[in-house]
Amino acid sequence: MTDPAKTPDFPILEAQSEVKGEVPNTYWKMVWYHFKKRKLAVIGLWVTMFLFLVAVFASWLASDKPIFFYHGGKVYFPVFSDVDKVGPFVWKDLKKKAPFIYQHVTGKEDAIAIWPLVKYSPTEYNLLEYLAPPDARHWFGTDDSGRDVLSRMIHGSRVSLKVGFVAVGISLIIGIWLGALAGYFGGWTDIVISRVIEIMLTIPTFFLIIAIISVKGSSIYNIMVVIGLTGWMGVARFVRAEFLKLKQLDFITALRALGASNKRIIFMHMLPNAMAPVLVSAVFGIAGAILTESSLSFLGFGVQPPTPSWGDILSQSRNYIEFAWWLTIFPGFAIFMSITAYNLVGEGLRDAMDPRLFR
Amino acid sequence: MTAYLVKRLLQIIPTMLGITLITFVIIHLAPGDPAMLKLQMGKGEGTLGEKAFSEQIIQQTKELYGLDKPLPIQYLRWVQRIFTLDFGFSFKDHRNVWEKISERLPITIQLNIISIFLVYLIAIPCGIYSSTHTGSITDNILTVGFFLLYSLPNFWVAMLLIMLLGGGDFWDVFPVYGISSIGSETMRLLPWLLDRMWHMVLPVVCLTYGGLAYLSRLTRASMLEVIREDYVRTARAKGLSERVVIFKHAFRNALLPLITLFAFLLPSMFGGSVIIESIFSVPGMGQLGFEAVLSRDFPVIMAITAISAFLTLIGLLISDILYAALDPRIKLE
Numbered sequence: 165m166t167d168p169a170k171t172p173d174f175p176i177l178e179a180q181s182e183v184k185g186e187v188p189n190t191y192w193k194m195v196w197y198h199f200k201k202r203k204l205a206v207i208g209l210w211v212t213m214f215l216f217l218v219a220v221f222a223s224w225l226a227s228d229k230p231i232f233f234y235h236g237g238k239v240y241f242p243v244f245s246d247v248d249k250v251g252p253f254v255w256k257d258l259k260k261k262a263p264f265i266y267q268h269v270t271g272k273e274d275a276i277a278i279w280p281l282v283k284y285s286p287t288e289y290n291l292l293e294y295l296a297p298p299d300a301r302h303w304f305g306t307d308d309s310g311r312d313v314l315s316r317m318i319h320g321s322r323v324s325l326k327v328g329f330v331a332v333g334i335s336l337i338i339g340i341w342l343g344a345l346a347g348y349f350g351g352w353t354d355i356v357i358s359r360v361i362e363i364m365l366t367i368p369t370f371f372l373i374i375a376i377i378s379v380k381g382s383s384i385y386n387i388m389v390v391i392g393l394t395g396w397m398g399v400a401r402f403v404r405a406e407f408l409k410l411k412q413l414d415f416i417t418a419l420r421a422l423g424a425s426n427k428r429i430i431f432m433h434m435l436p437n438a439m440a441p442v443l444v445s446a447v448f449g450i451a452g453a454i455l456t457e458s459s460l461s462f463l464g465f466g467v468q469p470p471t472p473s474w475g476d477i478l479s480q481s482r483n484y485i486e487f488a489w490w491l492t493i494f495p496g497f498a499i500f501m502s503i504t505a506y507n508l509v510g511e512g513l514r515d516a517m518d519p520r521l522f523r
Numbered sequence: 524m525t526a527y528l529v530k531r532l533l534q535i536i537p538t539m540l541g542i543t544l545i546t547f548v549i550i551h552l553a554p555g556d557p558a559m560l561k562l563q564m565g566k567g568e569g570t571l572g573e574k575a576f577s578e579q580i581i582q583q584t585k586e587l588y589g590l591d592k593p594l595p596i597q598y599l600r601w602v603q604r605i606f607t608l609d610f611g612f613s614f615k616d617h618r619n620v621w622e623k624i625s626e627r628l629p630i631t632i633q634l635n636i637i638s639i640f641l642v643y644l645i646a647i648p649c650g651i652y653s654s655t656h657t658g659s660i661t662d663n664i665l666t667v668g669f670f671l672l673y674s675l676p677n678f679w680v681a682m683l684l685i686m687l688l689g690g691g692d693f694w695d696v697f698p699v700y701g702i703s704s705i706g707s708e709t710m711r712l713l714p715w716l717l718d719r720m721w722h723m724v725l726p727v728v729c730l731t732y733g734g735l736a737y738l739s740r741l742t743r744a745s746m747l748e749v750i751r752e753d754y755v756r757t758a759r760a761k762g763l764s765e766r767v768v769i770f771k772h773a774f775r776n777a778l779l780p781l782i783t784l785f786a787f788l789l790p791s792m793f794g795g796s797v798i799i800e801s802i803f804s805v806p807g808m809g810q811l812g813f814e815a816v817l818s819r820d821f822p823v824i825m826a827i828t829a830i831s832a833f834l835t836l837i838g839l840l841i842s843d844i845l846y847a848a849l850d851p852r853i854k855l856e
Contacts, residue, residue, distance in 0.1 A: 363541035368831040370794035371812055375824050378816045379552055455676055459798060462678050478679065485686050492686060496679035504674040
């Protein structure tokens with residue numbers, strides 16, 4: 165199909181399977197068609213969707229309260245949000261009847277509960293079991309307070325993804341705005357905005373982030389905002405470049421001749437055509453934001469306990485690094501896997517949208 | 524060339540002003556009064572009682588540091604002082620900030636320069652090889668390998684290296700603390716140098732591996748574009764050996780994007796330094812910065828931000844000059 169010697173393609177994402185049917189005719193369908201051909205990119209996409217589902221259904225996957233509970237004629241579902249209605253109930257006495265299903269029969273009290281995959285909550289600690297290596301009960305071991313690592317990791321994915329998406333959202337808003345203004349109006353606006361971009365690029369970003377977080381406090385909202393405020397430069401430059409290219413085209417001149425307002429031209433006509441590099445930048449941005457958030461948690465500037473975060477587990481493992489390998493390997497691998505997945509999707513998108521690959 | 528140089532140096536000034544402005548603004552986001560903070564630092568940690576000091580002392584401190592003047596004036600005075608490298612005194616131990624930084628700056632610069640050098644040294648040959656053997660197994664392995672390396676979080680890699688190579692269950696090959704062993708002052712030059720290098724291996728590896736992916740890919744892409752050009756075909760038709768064609772003709776023309784990358788490697792290295800230096804207890808600027816952030820030592824934070832940014836600008840300038848020097852097509856005004 166494409167001759168490798170002719171195209172600056174990367175073997176990692178070479179087209180590995182032909183997709184049946186004709187090449188579709190709308191831009192995004194075409195992009196999707198070419199994206200699907202790269203197996204690794206599709207795997208990346210699956211992994212990101214898996215992560216998203218894990219984050220959304222974290223409480224269903226790991227909690228110390230059952231999902232479904234039947235007791236005294238009443239059904240509670242899902243329990244972890246209805247705990248008050250259930251009242252105090254000793255979950256631990258229930259005996260295992262089938263995988264995930266526990267039953268407790270004492271005279272008239274009959275209770276059935278269906279448990280989530282991991283029967284521990286991220287904050288439930290048991291000092292008797294601290295620093296236990298992985299075994300049948302704690303599949304990923306426990307940390308130094310006896311908290312189950314797998315449960316913390318599942319709930320930690322929520323933090324990572326929240327920060328990733330919101331931070332990138334903020335940086336997109338800022339970046340698209342500034343890039344569009346700079347590209348469309350040119351002149352002094354362009355000079356000033358390009359200067360600002362250059363300044364923000366020269367300031368050491370990570371150091372700036374920890375400085376701001378230390379001053380403003382390390383709540384998850386501050387983290388999201390700060391990462392967003394320091395990551396918009398790439399998007400701005402891409403949008404600016406696209407706008408500079410688009411400005412020359414005839415249809416923009418025609419729009420102006422028709423008397424369209426600047427606002428209309430920018431938002432309804434130019435921006436939709438400039439989205440391609442923005443999307444790629446956004447996906448890579450999510451990977452970067454996940455990395456930054458876990459670095460911050462690692463250094464202690466991330467979300468505060470008891471909220472679990474992958475970087476947080478890793479920072480704990482620093483103290484026990486000689487023997488508690490499970491504290492280092494599992495969360496680190498989770499971070500690595502998420503970043504790789506988003507990078508793969510970003511790469512796949514970039515190659516799918518690259519007009520230079522002869523097709 | 525001189526005119527270009529002067530023009531570029533002049534361009535640095537507004538950028539530096541912008542950087543100092545942003546740094547200044549950020550520090551003053553801090554809740555609380557800098558004068559109060561300074562007094563509290565002096566008194567010790569913990570007490571946040573606002574009534575702990577009489578009004579007079581607070582007022583005097585403010586006047587002493589010029590904090591009672593409006594903010595723009597404070598900013599101008601700060602910029603003025605920076606020109607004479609007077610960054611003030613650290614809140615933590617009242618030492619001259621510039622002294623503290625200049626003690627540590629050489630180490631950070633050493634680590635970063637060695638890293639960048641290694642990145643170029645490893646990535647460029649790999650990129651050239653990949654471009655001449657596209658689709659081969661080696662090319663695939665290199666690309667996939669570098670991609671995975673790029674995705675690894677650097678603090679995780681640091682910890683894995685410590686776990687595997689720095690003592691513990693597996694091998695104990697490299698030291699994990701500091702930059703020299705105990706008693707290093709008494710060593711002669713060569714053992715001291717070797718000891719230093721031995722200590723630097725792990726931090727440098729952590730700083731280096733991430734940049735390999737980008738640079739090797741850029742080299743590969745750049746080379747592939749150049750190899751398609753007609754003059755390469757001509758060189759081959761002339762009967763020149765492949766080696767000469769690749770290295771003398773293709774590579775030199777593919778070099779340009781790699782130079783511009785140098786400008787972007789520097790800021791990322793400074794940022795990475797903070798984490799790596801903290802993990803390996805390397806007494807460099809990154810660690811100083813981290814400690815300063817932990818102890819809210821604002822003069823040091825501002826100074827480090829300004830100095831790192833300035834060094835990055837110098838890096839940009841160097842890469843621009845190299846670019847202009849290498850490409851005769853660029854006219855220097």
